[in-house]
Amino acid sequence: MTSTPILSTAGLRKEFRGFVAVNGVDLSVREGSIHALIGPNGAGKTTVFNLLTQFLKPTSGRVVYRGRDITAMAPADVARLGLVRSFQISAVFPKLTALANVRVALQRRAGFATQFWRSSGVLAALDDRARALLDDVGLSAHAETDAADLSYGRKRALEIATTLALEPDLLLLDEPMAGMAHEDIGRVSELIRTVAVGRTVLMVEHNLSVVADLCDQVTVLARGEVLAEGSYDEVSRDPRVREAYMGSEHA
Structure with a gap:
């Protein structure tokens, strides 16, 4: 400090x-x-x-x-x-997995957040970083779990991971x-x-x-x-x- x-x-x-x-x-x-x-x-x-x-x-x-x-x-x-913020209400995509949620945030950082025509190979290139962010917030074991099925505390951890994806x-x-x-x-x-x-x-x-x-x-x-x-x-x-x-x- x-x-x-x-x-x-x-x-x-x-x-x-x-x-x-x-x-x-x-x-x-x-x-x-x-x-x-x-x-x-x-x-x-x-x-x-x-x-x-x-x-x-x-x-x-x-x-x-x-x-x-x-x-x-x-x-x-x-x-x-x-300067990036989170909100009082958890802002994750409930029908996407934890990994996919973080990858969406990484897509935004990479400049193609809405370019859904990108090949799966291009998007998969973000997976290693997404998994590292999930590991940072203690969600490695829940990478393939839909966000809707996470506990409330883990949803907030996932939100922090997506926020961290914006560096x-x-x-x-x-x-x-x-x-x-x-x-x-x-x-x-x-x-x-x-x-x-x-x-x-x-x-x-x-x-x-x-x-x-x-x-x-x-x-x-x-x-x-x-x-x-x-x-x-x-x-x-x-x-x-x-x-x-x-x-x-x-x-």
């Missing part, structure tokens, strides 16, 4: 017909870190994610990635720069533990720790035990504004944070 920010925002603001969802957010994500964005429901976390990846355009403010202002860029162009420098994970059974949480938490080696992770997460265990830096949002920032220990001791978000769990 370095002190150099890979991603930062300045005065980020988003209004929806007079409602201010995000208000003057200044965020700095250090390269090589695992950084959590937490806060109560309605705090603006997912809206911030959408602004960072240009799925939404800010009302004002700017987003800088590796020193480059990306505020006006299209989402696909942002992803090509190496991100900065991986944005939107509530990766949402809806998981306890045994899956530990597995996916270790997976995130593994894939974070050599890259940066920014994650929205409600599970505070996961945040405490994984994250180097935590930013707390409340009502669309930054309430506190620091290590988990630092923000968990902040009385404003305890009142706004952690009070029921840390009373």
Whole structure:
């Protein structure tokens, strides 16, 4: 982890017909870190994610990635720069095998995602890399399993594999533990720790035990504004944070 920010925002603001969802957010994500964005429901976390990846355009403010202002860029162009996100709802193709799902992502990276007339030999050339990515996320034994037949935790692992196929420098994970059974949480938490080696992770997460265990830096949002920032220990001791978000769990 370095002190150099890979991603930062300045005065980020988003209004929806007079409602201010995000208000003057200044965020700095250090390269090589695992950084959590937490806060109560309605705090603006997912809206911030959408602004960072240009799925939404800010009302004002700017987003800088590796020193480059990306505020006006299209989402696909942002992803090509190496800033790639996952979503709260697993986004895999249920009727394709795990291997085929990863291969589709690799096709996109190779520039022929929609060129289905490519020969099977050309597509098969991607299999070794696809299998290596499945191995990275602990799914080697499930390469030929349809995604629909995977457990929820393994579906999320598959989604991470397809995201890694796009070779991100900065991986944005939107509530990766949402809806998981306890045994899956530990597995996916270790997976995130593994894939974070050599890259940066920014994650929205409600599970505070996961945040405490994984994250180097935590930013707390409340009502669309930054309430506190620091290590988990630092923000968990902040009385404003305890009142706004952690009070029921840390009373």
